[in-house]
Amino acid sequence: QVVRLEDYAPSEFLVEKVHLTFELAERDTVVKTLMSLRRNPRSTNREQTLFLDGIDLKLRSLHIDGTPVADRDYRLDESGLYLFGVPDVFELQTEVIIQPQDNTVLEGLYCSGGMFCTQCEAEGFRRITFFPDRPDVMATYTTSIVADKKRYPVLLSNGNLLSSEDLPDGLHRVTWHDPFPKPSYLFALVAGDIVFEEGAFVTASGRSVALRVYLQRHNLGRGTHALEALKKAMLWDEKVFGLEYDLDLYMIVAVDDFNMGAMENKGLNIFNSKYVLADRETATDLDFQAIEEVVAHEYFHNWTGNRVTCRDWFQLSLKEGLTVFRDQQFSADEVARSLKRIHDVRLLRTVQFAEDSGPLAHPVRPEAYQEINNFYTATVYEKGAEIVRMLHNLLGKEMFRRGLELYFSRFDGTAVTIEDFVKAMEDAAQVDLSQFRLWYSQAGTPNIRATGNYDESSKEFCLRLQQGCAPTPGQSDKQPLHIPVAIGLLNSTGTEMPVCEVGHSGTDCDTTAILPLKKTEQVFRFKVSERPVPSLLRGFSAPVRLTYNYSDAELMFLTVHDSDPFNRWDAAQQLVTQVIMRGVDRMADGQAFMVEPVLIDAFRQVLHSSSKDRGLAAQMLMLPSENYLVDQRLRIDIDGICTVRRKLREALSDALHDEWASVRQACIKDTSAGYGFSPEEVGCRSLKNVCLSYLAAQSKAGFWPQVRQWLDEADNMTDRLALLTLLAEVENAESQTAFAQFYQRAKDIPLVLDKWFAVQSGARHPLIVDKIRRLLAHEDFNLCNPNRVRAVLHTFARGNLGGFHAPSGAGYHLVGDYVMKLDRLNPQVSASLAGSFSAWRRFDNDRSALMKEQLNKMFSTEGISRDLREIVQRSLQDM
Ligand code: ARG
Numbered sequence: 001q002v003v004r005l006e007d008y009a010p011s012e013f014l015v016e017k018v019h020l021t022f023e024l025a026e027r028d029t030v031v032k033t034l035m036s037l038r039r040n041p042r043s044t045n046r047e048q049t050l051f052l053d054g055i056d057l058k059l060r061s062l063h064i065d066g067t068p069v070a071d072r073d074y075r076l077d078e079s080g081l082y083l084f085g086v087p088d089v090f091e092l093q094t095e096v097i098i099q100p101q102d103n104t105v106l107e108g109l110y111c112s113g114g115m116f117c118t119q120c121e122a123e124g125f126r127r128i129t130f131f132p133d134r135p136d137v138m139a140t141y142t143t144s145i146v147a148d149k150k151r152y153p154v155l156l157s158n159g160n161l162l163s164s165e166d167l168p169d170g171l172h173r174v175t176w177h178d179p180f181p182k183p184s185y186l187f188a189l190v191a192g193d194i195v196f197e198e199g200a201f202v203t204a205s206g207r208s209v210a211l212r213v214y215l216q217r218h219n220l221g222r223g224t225h226a227l228e229a230l231k232k233a234m235l236w237d238e239k240v241f242g243l244e245y246d247l248d249l250y251m252i253v254a255v256d257d258f259n260m261g262a263m264e265n266k267g268l269n270i271f272n273s274k275y276v277l278a279d280r281e282t283a284t285d286l287d288f289q290a291i292e293e294v295v296a297h298e299y300f301h302n303w304t305g306n307r308v309t310c311r312d313w314f315q316l317s318l319k320e321g322l323t324v325f326r327d328q329q330f331s332a333d334e335v336a337r338s339l340k341r342i343h344d345v346r347l348l349r350t351v352q353f354a355e356d357s358g359p360l361a362h363p364v365r366p367e368a369y370q371e372i373n374n375f376y377t378a379t380v381y382e383k384g385a386e387i388v389r390m391l392h393n394l395l396g397k398e399m400f401r402r403g404l405e406l407y408f409s410r411f412d413g414t415a416v417t418i419e420d421f422v423k424a425m426e427d428a429a430q431v432d433l434s435q436f437r438l439w440y441s442q443a444g445t446p447n448i449r450a451t452g453n454y455d456e457s458s459k460e461f462c463l464r465l466q467q468g469c470a471p472t473p474g475q476s477d478k479q480p481l482h483i484p485v486a487i488g489l490l491n492s493t494g495t496e497m498p499v500c501e502v503g504h505s506g507t508d509c510d511t512t513a514i515l516p517l518k519k520t521e522q523v524f525r526f527k528v529s530e531r532p533v534p535s536l537l538r539g540f541s542a543p544v545r546l547t548y549n550y551s552d553a554e555l556m557f558l559t560v561h562d563s564d565p566f567n568r569w570d571a572a573q574q575l576v577t578q579v580i581m582r583g584v585d586r587m588a589d590g591q592a593f594m595v596e597p598v599l600i601d602a603f604r605q606v607l608h609s610s611s612k613d614r615g616l617a618a619q620m621l622m623l624p625s626e627n628y629l630v631d632q633r634l635r636i637d638i639d640g641i642c643t644v645r646r647k648l649r650e651a652l653s654d655a656l657h658d659e660w661a662s663v664r665q666a667c668i669k670d671t672s673a674g675y676g677f678s679p680e681e682v683g684c685r686s687l688k689n690v691c692l693s694y695l696a697a698q699s700k701a702g703f704w705p706q707v708r709q710w711l712d713e714a715d716n717m718t719d720r721l722a723l724l725t726l727l728a729e730v731e732n733a734e735s736q737t738a739f740a741q742f743y744q745r746a747k748d749i750p751l752v753l754d755k756w757f758a759v760q761s762g763a764r765h766p767l768i769v770d771k772i773r774r775l776l777a778h779e780d781f782n783l784c785n786p787n788r789v790r791a792v793l794h795t796f797a798r799g800n801l802g803g804f805h806a807p808s809g810a811g812y813h814l815v816g817d818y819v820m821k822l823d824r825l826n827p828q829v830s831a832s833l834a835g836s837f838s839a840w841r842r843f844d845n846d847r848s849a850l851m852k853e854q855l856n857k858m859f860s861t862e863g864i865s866r867d868l869r870e871i872v873q874r875s876l877q878d879m
């Protein structure tokens with residue numbers, strides 16, 4: 001059951017054209033398929049048997065070139081249909097029945113909120129009809145949909161509308177045609193009583209495109225932000241890459257039940273409603289930003305993914321890494337660039353680094369899988385995007401654009417590999433990327449040890465960089481990678497000095513240089529007039545862990561003076577992390593907690609100068625997450641980390657009480673004009689709420705009634721949620737009323753109700769496991785809705801480390817039980833939740849055993865899904 005990259009072979013048959021006809025009904029939907037097949041000239045196999053994928057399909061009829069296929073000429077099994085003795089060119093006609101109502105896996109055709117919708121990536125199309133369901137089979141699709149007109153007045157599919165007509169018995173039929181050949185995973189269908197918000201866009205070459213965001217009637221008006229984001233993304237891609245949209249219509253549909261974020265189906269994107277619906281009453285600033293990102297991401301796929309697609313699923317990062325990079329660049333241009341980078345690097349360091357150092361580690365281009373859905377990972381997406389970013393920096397933006405142009409001119413309309421992409425970049429820029437390619441095949445996060453030495457007499461600063469990478473499953477020996485390390489050098493007054501390598505002629509040295517680290521160890525020498533403080537890995541120029549023996553004072557210095565805002569933030573993070581980890585070590589030695597004065601000074605400084613850039617100050621003042629801290633050491637001291645982090649928060653709260661209060665006031669004063677969405681206003685809100693969270697950590701008398709009052713006065717979800725988050729960690733009358741009131745406002749708005757659940761699941765609270773049990777028993781909890789499940793269970797298992805890792809094992813037990821419950825309904829969701837146990841080896845013996853016990857329990861349960869089996873098996877395998 002293992003699929004391997006090395007076994008790839010072209011499809012024996014190709015499909016040129018498909019005509020699908022859907023007769024929609026909740027119980028039994030009939031799918032009639034007519035397709036023209038022909039033998040693939042590129043296939044070496046001459047077998048007379050054709051295999052078509054198909055899962056949970058009831059076959060009603062089967063014809064080849066109009067003649068029924070005899071019983072002895074075909075065979076069915078649980079994975080599909082075998083046709084024996086087929087001709088080289090023929091038409092195949094099939095009729096199957098499927099049951100959208102009972103579809104809880106949310107792949108293929110399913111029902112959500114009274115609507116029909118589809119999700120076909122990666123292998124969902126085989127749940128709709130028999131088909132060679134692989135991305136290198138590209139066909140043009142015509143889709144007819146027949147449904148009850150009253151209940152399903154809107155019938156959508158890919159491409160352009162061809163015709164629509166009324167039929168007897170209250171039915172109607174609509175036919176769509178998509179002129180662009182596409183793989184089956186980009187097929188989409190939507191039917192429902194839905195409404196749309198409309199916009200328009202004229203492309204650079206003059207095509208008018210109608211833009212529609214479809215929503216359930218009660219959500220009308222909440223799609224405007226997504227619509228605006230779409231227009232911005234369209235304009236951006238024309239400006240930056242010269243890429244235009246290619247159909248007359250672009251549709252986005254919001255659905256409530258969705259496994260992932262969104263899907264880039266040609267001309268008909270289907271979105272988790274979380275990434276469409278927003279207004280200030282129901283969505284936070286972060287939600288607004290996420291919507292912009294995801295809308296842009298799916299739009300950008302039209303070129304990087306749809307026009308040029310993946311040959312096979314091992315190439316997933318070809319479209320995902322590249323498209324994430326593109327959406328990151330877009331967002332960086334829309335919001336404050338450094339904040340966007342901080343946000344992305346945080347995600348990479350907490351989620352991707354953890355993945356890359358555990359048993360689930362895999363290369364950005366994996367070599368084997370059991371279930372492809374398990375590979376829609378932070379490694380394929382986020383690390384994949386980092387690789388493209390490094391290419392962008394190595395080549396420069398001009399050459400990168402030319403490389404992309406070459407890629408499209410070579411491969412438009414085809415299904416290709418990551419190697420094809422790299423080669424296009426290499427050819428366009430005339431650079432040698434042979435070593436660089438290793439980033440795609442070698443798993444694990446590289447470690448760089450940097451050491452610096454200044455020689456007074458020769459005025460030379462010598463920087464030694466050593467790289468290494470721990471073994472990952474199946475890869476014990478690692479080769480050195482080509483790592484671009486961006487650095488700057490600061491003098492004692494904090495001024496940037498030119499970074500001039502010894503031997504460099506000329507005077508045109510920049511203040512940032514990119515060092516090409518290619519060997520296991522390399523030494524770089526620079527001419528500088530005085531001992532520098534190096535600013536390393538600027539802008540996070542490579543997805544690595546870099547350590548340098550900074551003193552606290554040097555980190556403080558960088559926090560204030562570094563010209564790279566990202567590195568200013570990173571210096572602050574390193575300083576706090578250093579202090580926390582020293583505290584953890586002291587605690588492990590039985591010493592008492594004490595706050596180091598250096599940290600109070602650093603925070604005071606940031607607070608004092610916070611009005612210059614409030615968004616950045618807010619990020620610098622947030623303590624590193626527990627997830628980031630546990631990644632600092634191989635052996636995880638979870639109690640130490642949670643305790644020291646909490647005590648530090650309390651100490652900072654106390655020591656800087658007046659500062660928190662006054663900075664908060666200053667923010668309020670500057671936003672008193674009302675609610676707005678500019679970067680300054682967003683920055684103000686985030687700093688204000690960071691201050692508030694410190695004030696809450698050592699609350700004075702009368703604080704909680706105050707919080708309640710602010711909650712009543714809040715006029716937007718960002719502030720309201722920040723306040724509710726504080727209230728979730730205390731047990732008092734104010735908190736009880738606040739939650740009851742919030743629930744009353746939320747109960748009919750699923751996305752807001754998700755927040756109500758998530759805030760409670762993420763709360764640091766001594767009785768959290770009981771609390772989670774109560775949430776799971778709540779009448780609004782729903783195991784079939786992935787957003788609701790994630791709000792409670794993923795928030796708890798992935799975000800509430802103190803609770804999940806409760807020493808009794810109660811958290812593990814609860815989550816383990818729910819993995820099993822979920823697995824019967826939706827394996828994608830159960831498998832991702834099971835990933836919470838994968839780091840079991842790094843915990844203390846007691847916890848480790850308890851976590852392993854849950855994995856073993858899952859493993860020995862009969863009938864678990866392939867998704868879950870793979871995650872469990874890999875989690876338990878020897879490293
Ligand atoms: N291609 C989608 C994206 O934009 C993700 C779809 C993933 N679906 C899945 N079932 N794994 O990233």
Ligand code: ZN
Pocket residue numbers: 297301319320323
């Ligand atoms: Zn994507």
